[in-house]
Amino acid sequence: MGKLDNKIVLITGSSRGLGRAIAVKLASEGARIAINYNKDRRSAEELREKLKGSEIFQADVSSHNSVKAMVNEIHRKMGTIDILVNNAGILSTFSWDDFDDEKVKKIFDINLMGAIYTTKECIEDLRKQHGIIINMASNAGVGTAAKNTTFYSITKAGIVMLTKRLAFDLMDDHVRVNAIAPGWIESDMTIGNKSEDEIGKLRESFRARTELNMTGKPENIGDAALFLASSESEYMNGQVLVIDGGRIDNLTHSL
Template sequence: MGEFSNKVVLVTGGTRGIGRAIAEAFLREGAKVAVTYARSDDKARELEKMGILAIKCDVANRDEVRRVAEIVGSRLGDVSVLVNNAGVMYLMPFESYNEELFDRMIGVNLKGIIYTTLEFLPQLKRTRGAIINIASNAGIGTAFEGTTYYAITKAAVIILTKRMAFELGKYGIRVNAVAPGWVETDMTTANRTPEEIEKTKALVRSRTMLNTTGVPEDIANVVLFLASERARYITGQTIVADGGRIDYLTHGI
């Protein structure tokens, strides 16, 4: 059996992209895995055939998150690893501010982490579990057009991670974040032609020390480490997995 044999893991936004790679990685390590999803019913059915519990839920709605906690607790047991991965990104220039879209990003990217953590906290206290929040290098300040409002929500995730680690450490709960760079997923390629996608990948490669772009498994590997006993002395940290991006806006804070 794997390293996480019989441990219960919840991954929000777990039917596609990075979330799916994380869920499948934990499954291979022997965990009992549950995911939430917002829209992808067909992909949820695929995961259920693999033995993953998939629950439809808008993480920006605390009542729906509470229902998920009840279902997971009763069917699988107390969660030992919570991966707050659910996120949305709407690209818009600063001057084209759209309040509805910004509020939605705050609801999913930030409040979703708060609601999910609060609802699963009783379980995590009993298991002395680990929480991994998925942030973004946008939250640290990469220079990519149209990502200002998205970056605000992810910067909030980074400071939230530190504060959660500070407040939950007394329960033996570790809280860390992963800040991915550009990873090829449905989110980053949506509504783009193959030519546009290749142009974006070439631009990202030119801005990384390793001259490469990421795949979901790159992020899943970091999450597995942070959830494991090998990371027992690490909390309140954000690990940036972006190939060594060099296009940060400034060098200060």
């Protein structure tokens, strides 16, 4: 018996990176995963082949209509959603001198409005199921951030407040809402197309800026998501679980 047997879990942005790690971990405990992707269908299909009972669903979370269509398709193919993981997001770094309306709008639309749209479309399911919401924040949204990440940090601070407000708004419906705030995790988002030499320098830089002298792995976030998705966290609500190795950063570093 798994901790999440037959629970239907929607994880936005789950074809790769942290979302993929969360999907793999929750599926290992019996969950059926609704794998959301926007553009990378091949990675979504590869993950579906590995996870029993999973399905893939395309949606751009920055579009309310796209999210609504996705949730309707999940209902048709899988059923009622028990757990929502608002994971989809982008990391866009730029300074005030490089301010651009479209870049700012995009990061807000995906990181913050995407979570709002998806929650709105899943909320009736979650009320019915006494479900769980897990939001992906960042240590950048709780006071620690690198240089040129101001707008990213604002969106993640918004996720923190969204978590606390949703926990309050949905408490009478017995829906628990918590967030994970990762530090630097070696993933598609943080590594991108960097060379092995650049990746090595990043590892060393971030390792030196943690009390544990280590960098994070996607599996660390998957483990945290399982805790929040299971009954083991039944006495937690409206909380932000920071997983950053005990970061001892200041605000002068770049990613």
